[in-house]
Amino acid sequence: MSLDVLVCVKRVPAPGAKVPLTEDGRDIDTRHLGFTIGPHEECAVEEAVRLKERHGGSATVLAVGPPEVAEQVRYAIAMGADRGVVVDTGQDELDPQATAAAIVHALGELDARFDLIMFGNESADAGHYQVGVRVATELGWPIVGGIKGIEVTDGGVRLRREIADGSEVYQLSLPAAVAVKEGLNLPRYPSLPGRLKAKKAKLDTISWQPPPGGLRKIRLRQPEEKRADSVLLGHGPEAAPAVVDVLEELGVC
Amino acid sequence: MLLLVVQVDDHPAWLDAVQLARGLTDDVHAVLFDASRADELAKQGIKAAHVVEHDVLSDYAPEAYGEALAQLVGELQPSGVLAVGSEKGNEVMAHLAARMRAPFAANCTQISGTGRPWLITRIRGGGMLLEDAEMDAGCGVFTVQPGAGTGAETPSTVDQVDVRRFTPDLRDELARTRVIERTEREAGVSLATADVVVSGGRGVGSAEGYRVLEELAELLGGAVGCSRVATNNGWRPHSDQVGLTGTKVAPKLYIACGISGATQHWVGCMDAKAILAINTDPDAPMVTRSTYSVIGDLHEVLPAVIAEIRARNASAGTSG
Numbered sequence: 001m002s003l004d005v006l007v008c009v010k011r012v013p014a015p016g017a018k019v020p021l022t023e024d025g026r027d028i029d030t031r032h033l034g035f036t037i038g039p040h041e042e043c044a045v046e047e048a049v050r051l052k053e054r055h056g057g058s059a060t061v062l063a064v065g066p067p068e069v070a071e072q073v074r075y076a077i078a079m080g081a082d083r084g085v086v087v088d089t090g091q092d093e094l095d096p097q098a099t100a101a102a103i104v105h106a107l108g109e110l111d112a113r114f115d116l117i118m119f120g121n122e123s124a125d126a127g128h129y130q131v132g133v134r135v136a137t138e139l140g141w142p143i144v145g146g147i148k149g150i151e152v153t154d155g156g157v158r159l160r161r162e163i164a165d166g167s168e169v170y171q172l173s174l175p176a177a178v179a180v181k182e183g184l185n186l187p188r189y190p191s192l193p194g195r196l197k198a199k200k201a202k203l204d205t206i207s208w209q210p211p212p213g214g215l216r217k218i219r220l221r222q223p224e225e226k227r228a229d230s231v232l233l234g235h236g237p238e239a240a241p242a243v244v245d246v247l248e249e250l251g252v253c
Numbered sequence: 254m255l256l257l258v259v260q261v262d263d264h265p266a267w268l269d270a271v272q273l274a275r276g277l278t279d280d281v282h283a284v285l286f287d288a289s290r291a292d293e294l295a296k297q298g299i300k301a302a303h304v305v306e307h308d309v310l311s312d313y314a315p316e317a318y319g320e321a322l323a324q325l326v327g328e329l330q331p332s333g334v335l336a337v338g339s340e341k342g343n344e345v346m347a348h349l350a351a352r353m354r355a356p357f358a359a360n361c362t363q364i365s366g367t368g369r370p371w372l373i374t375r376i377r378g379g380g381m382l383l384e385d386a387e388m389d390a391g392c393g394v395f396t397v398q399p400g401a402g403t404g405a406e407t408p409s410t411v412d413q414v415d416v417r418r419f420t421p422d423l424r425d426e427l428a429r430t431r432v433i434e435r436t437e438r439e440a441g442v443s444l445a446t447a448d449v450v451v452s453g454g455r456g457v458g459s460a461e462g463y464r465v466l467e468e469l470a471e472l473l474g475g476a477v478g479c480s481r482v483a484t485n486n487g488w489r490p491h492s493d494q495v496g497l498t499g500t501k502v503a504p505k506l507y508i509a510c511g512i513s514g515a516t517q518h519w520v521g522c523m524d525a526k527a528i529l530a531i532n533t534d535p536d537a538p539m540v541t542r543s544t545y546s547v548i549g550d551l552h553e554v555l556p557a558v559i560a561e562i563r564a565r566n567a568s569a570g571t572s573g
């Protein structure tokens with residue numbers, strides 16, 4: 001059974017040890033940062049490519065945002081996706097209702113039909129935990145989140161989710177949506193031919209301004225840090241007795 | 254009135270949600286999917302509990318849970334609905350909000366205001382940043398970040414909880430996303446609950462390099478963790494990964510070996526009571542933000558620490 005899969009990915013900043021903010025505190029200062037897609041979504045792209053390789057069909061990638069999201073869509077094509085869609089809203093970050101509306105709108109505009117739509121469990125920067133559920137609800141499709149295993153069965157997908165004390169299984173018939181987590185697979189690095197193909201790929205662009213949703217970001221702040229200065233226990237193996245003293249003090253040894 | 258969904262996945266942080274709700278009003282009603290929890294509610298000053306009952310809800314079913322809540326909200330007309338910001342708490346509240354076509358703010362640490370608008374603070378990036386936001390909604394849908402409660406006792410204002418039954422009208426079709434099978438994990442030290450986590454990053458250098466971390470973890474009765482670099486290199490399974498897209502840990506001691514301390518890793522270990530960083534670079538963020546540090550090659554430091562523990566255990570054994 002061949003599957004046509006759509007993966008929704010978000011362009012997010014990839015900060016290092018500190019997250020720099022703009023002066024007015026409204027956003028992350030991205031002038032010196034690279035961008036990426038979140039690990040959950042990278043696994044979604046990998047899974048879509050594997051499903052196509054194993055069962056036939058196609059893998060399409062879609063991102064909503066400013067025109068720069070094309071960079072992340074091309075990365076997914078370099079990983080093996082066939083087709084890329086940019087939903088150009090002109091804006092950096094929409095609220096989750098507007099993002100979902102933009103995805104639903106794009107689905108109506110595209111000439112393709114999908115059997116499975118994949119999302120990340122939550123976006124890496126905002127973590128709203130809802131865009132996938134909103135899209136699926138609007139389409140009337142089933143969706144389950146937290147998924148770390150996908151198996152194609154007769155007419156559907158068998159999904160595995162890890163919980164604190166074990167795991168759960170769900171069985172969905174297609175069409176369906178799924179929100180996945182890192183650990184689903186080990187994503188490949190794009191190959192050189194993949195990168196060349198991605199560079200040349202023609203992306204579909206849909207320009208659309210969704211109506212705003214009801215959650216309005218006012219400003220971002222750094223969380224407080226309570227930790228005091230680090231106590232240097234020593235250099236190299238000579239520090240071992242001091243380390244074990246600390247272990248004993250903490251009652252873990 | 255605020256509606257508090259106590260029980261989606263029995264997350265202990267429901268008390269944090271109680272505290273945020275009680276901070277807004279004394280008029281809090283609970284939603285339960287199983288009546289046996291009703292007794293605990295009086296202590297928290299919760300006046301009424303609505304026990305949702307339906308065959309389709311016989312096991313976890315995110316769509317059916319969301320639809321049942323939407324019907325309850327339609328009947329009770331609360332000013333807001335809260336749940337714990339656990340994985341399933343967020344999932345069910347997203348379903349509720351999608352059905353209500355209302356906004357939903359996940360992982361809030363503060364909620365104030367009256368709806369037009371609500372003023373909230375929520376965490377982003379697993380705790381990398383805080384976001385202040387306005388939410389324009391008649392009925393607000395929120396989840397509460399575990400740990401966001403004040404920790405203060407909630408003064409009880411009720412002796413007896415008024416327990417009411419609510420039977421939603423659920424189409425059979427909603428059973429399509431219900432759990433069909435469960436397996437339990439074998440008991441053992443789990444990363445999420447271990448007292449000590451010995452964690453390794455790129456500095457470990459190879460899959461075999463983790464043997465010394467495993468040895469130390471075993472000596473201390475702890476678990477082994479890792480950074481995303483280790484997972485991506487195939488040195489460790491993803492179930493060992495600590496951080497934003499891995500497991501969040503809060504052990505007594507987190508030993509970070511050859512991990513630089515990128516924010517996405519930091520948010521997974523920042524709740525540890527103490528952090529010991531072992532790193533060749535004294536300026537690595539993990540070192541400067543740690544409680545204790547050793548500067549050096551982990552492959553020299555860890556064997557020495559293991560030898561020291563063994564020596565002390567042996568002499569304790571002979572003398573005692």
Ligand SMILES: Cc1cc2nc3c(=O)[nH]c(=O)nc-3n(C[C@H](O)[C@H](O)[C@H](O)COP(=O)(O)OP(=O)(O)OC[C@H]3O[C@@H](n4cnc5c(N)ncnc54)[C@H](O)[C@@H]3O)c2cc1C
Nearest residue numbers: 124454455456480481496497498511512513517518533551
């Ligand atoms: C959206 C997103 C989500 C992410 N989620 C996660 C996540 O959940 N978890 C996570 O860990 N990362 C995550 N990352 C990746 C994160 O940004 C970093 O890339 C990663 O944490 C770095 O891993 P590291 O510290 O092992 O490697 P590096 O940053 O390369 O650091 C290696 C450290 O080892 C030290 N070292 C080297 N050799 C030795 C030696 N012999 N002895 C002692 N010290 C030595 C070095 O001085 C250095 O400090 C995420 C990134 C993004 C963009």
Ligand SMILES: Nc1ncnc2c1ncn2[C@@H]1O[C@H](COP(=O)(O)O)[C@@H](O)[C@H]1O
Nearest residue numbers: 008009064119120122123128129130131
């Ligand atoms: N701007 C976007 N473009 C495409 N997909 C998105 C966008 N924002 C969120 N998503 C998808 O929705 C998932 C959940 O996002 P969120 O609700 O923000 O946590 C993400 O992992 C993506 O798969």
